[in-house]
Amino acid sequence: MTTIEAEISVDEFRAKARDWLAANARKRGEADVGPMGESHEMGSPEERDYVARARDFQAKLHDAGFAGITIPRGYGGQGLTRAHQAAYSQEAGPYALPALNGLGFGLFIPTLLAHGTEEQKTYWIPKVLRNEKIFCQLFSEPGAGSDLAGLQSKAERVDGEWIINGQKVWTSGAQIADIGGGPFRTDAELPKHQGLSFFIVDMHQPGVEVRPIVQITGESHFNEVFFTDARTPDTSRVGGVGEGWRVALTMLMNERMSLGGGGGQTTRRGGGEGAIVRLARELELFDDAETRDKVIDFFIQQRVLALLGQRMGEQNKGRQPGPEFSIMKLMGTRVGALITELAPNLIGPGGQAWESTDELGSKWTQNLLASRSGKIAGGSDEILLNIIGERVLGLPQDPRVDKDIPFKEMKVGRVSI
Ligand SMILES: Cc1cc2nc3c(=O)[nH]c(=O)nc-3n(C[C@H](O)[C@H](O)[C@H](O)COP(=O)(O)OP(=O)(O)OC[C@H]3O[C@@H](n4cnc5c(N)ncnc54)[C@H](O)[C@@H]3O)c2cc1C
Missing domain, CATH: 1.10.540 (Butyryl-Coa Dehydrogenase, subunit A; domain 1)
Known part of the structure; x- marks a missing residue:
């Protein structure tokens, strides 16, 4: 190098x-x-x-x-x-x-920098930087998305390593990933946030099965992942036993920052302001006053978002992103979705029904359909609004009745997997 x-x-x-x-x-x-x-x-x-x-x-x-x-x-x-x-x-x-490997760069590396041991940082980070190790995020489960701490997949310590069983879902890029990382339950006696530990898992081992999920666009970018006696060494545990929630939160905050900062799928799918200007020119609509107005509106919102991101980044001065970065994600996906809604309108009827040879209608409608997922991935809009209300504006908290109960006494904790 x-x-x-x-x-x-x-x-x-x-x-x-x-x-x-x-x-x-x-x-x-x-x-x-x-x-x-x-x-x-x-x-x-x-x-x-x-x-x-x-x-x-x-x-x-x-x-x-x-x-x-x-x-x-x-x-x-x-x-x-x-x-x-x-x-x-x-x-x-x-x-x-x-x-x-956007998840490797934007999520895994910052999380390792914050919580990894020296050995973990020197071993994994160069491999991710070279795309020798492609990373996927093993968080969501069929019964745990917004309520991530209610997850059931478990890791049990046996002779210096951990045996993993359970299921994750919506795992983006698992089909091409070399490693995954996420929280697993290591102690069901403790309340749900406290009994979790965070592990890096080799995705190429026999105990890991990846099954694609077909999306509304016809593509399959995310998957179900099943663990059946999969193994990971104790050296692949990030943070202490029982500290998995803290590590997962760092990863989530970094995810929200990178999704809001323009690296997110919706913005990529829309292609940014250049793409909508090119489209308007291609359709000879750029001189139309209403079109220009809408394009400029999108352009302004993109710029406001970029400047907000820059200001928050500078204020944060390299510290781990806090709850205020949820604003970036919320706004980022809203602005990203604007372009995907505008484009089919510019295209006109061909934006709703197109000939098989017409790439424009097909491409932008795919973008429109895909952009809706941005409002769910990495924390849904409703959850982000809750976080902004409670942790940024200091409004009263939602009641959380299950916060202090041992996980095994919760209904979900009594279901064996
Ligand atoms: C494109 C895409 C990629 C993804 N990639 C990954 C990935 O790589 N790895 C991974 O682990 N996960 C991934 N996810 C999953 C994502 O993190 C979850 O879908 C998300 O956290 C929501 O969880 P859920 O789907 O279980 O919905 P639920 O949590 O069941 O929520 C359903 C609805 O209820 C609302 N809701 C829930 N709780 C509250 C509340 N307390 N207050 C108000 N409203 C509430 C939600 O806003 C939502 O509208 C991905 C999702 C998408 C769409």
């Missing part, structure tokens, strides 16, 4: 990134390496090919010194500032870079 000199100015770094991208990547529109997504079959050659290309590209990016720009040097990063990261992101904007 190239080590970039620690004193490099933002402008010099920007120039280096510009040169490297020009030599190694292709601009959007010139290359078909956009986000994986347009109706591929789970495990299809198309998906395998995309994943292989994304792994290769990420290793090259890391070798060149542009992956993990703000991550400490000892963990495979460059230890530079957020301003260096922002400069790289601006330069990379026009390029069609293969996007993969």
Whole structure:
């Protein structure tokens, strides 16, 4: 890996990134390496090919010194500032870079930085930065989504390792993941938040079965994951035994920040302000006053969101994101959904019913359908409003009658899995 000199100015770094991208990547529109997504079959050659290309590209990016720009040097990063990261992101904007492992970068790495041991950080972070280990988030279960602490999948300690049984659901990217991470119940005698521990699990072992779920768009990006006597060593426990809730909360807060910050699926699906401007021009609607008004409205909201994110990031000064970042996620998915609602309206009747040869109607309607999931993933709008009300504005809390009861005495805790 190239080590970039620690004193490099933002402008010099920007120039280096510009040169490297020009030599190694292709601009959007010139290359078909956009986000994986347009109706591929789970495990299809198309998906395998995309994943292989994304792994290769990420290793090259890391070798060149542009992956993990703000991550400490000892963990495979460059230890530079957020301003260096922002400069790289601006330069990379026009390029069609293969996007993969967003959960590894945005969720797993910050969580390890906050709670991992030195060995865990030095072992896992460089592998994630190079896409050698693709990560999936093992949180939701059939009976535990908004009420995540009510989860039932359990881990039992046997001879220095942990045996895992149970089921997770809605697990994005589990079909291509090398590792997963999430809370499992390690003590049902304790109240629900206290009896959890957080584990990293090898997804390629025989005790892990991944079954795709078909979405309304026809794609399968998330899955059910079944654990039957799967194993993980004690060295893969992040945080102490019984501290899984704290670790999971750090991951959730980082998820909300990254979903709201523009890395989220809805924004990606919509393609941002450039995509709607291109569409309006393509349809020769850009001079229409009403269209311009709507496009500008979207543009303004995107900018407000970006500035809000920048301000919150600066105020936070590298600390772990707190409950106020729920505002970013709530707003981010609302703004992201605006573009996917506007586009089919611009397209007109072809946005509702299209010929099989008409890519435009099909693409934007897929985007519209997919964008609804942003209001659920990573915490639903209602839950985020509760968090903002209770933990940011200090309003009275919802009654939580089961908070102090041992998990095994709760109805859900008495169901064996
Ligand atoms: C696209 C997508 C990707 C996802 N990826 C992952 C992933 O990778 N890993 C993972 O672990 N999970 C993932 N999820 C799951 C996601 O985290 C859950 O769907 C979400 O937390 C909601 O849980 P639930 O589906 O069980 O709904 P429920 O919790 O059953 O909620 C149902 C409805 O009730 C409302 N509700 C629930 N409790 C309250 C309350 N106290 N006050 C007010 N309203 C309430 C909710 O807002 C919602 O409208 C993904 C979901 C989606 C849509």
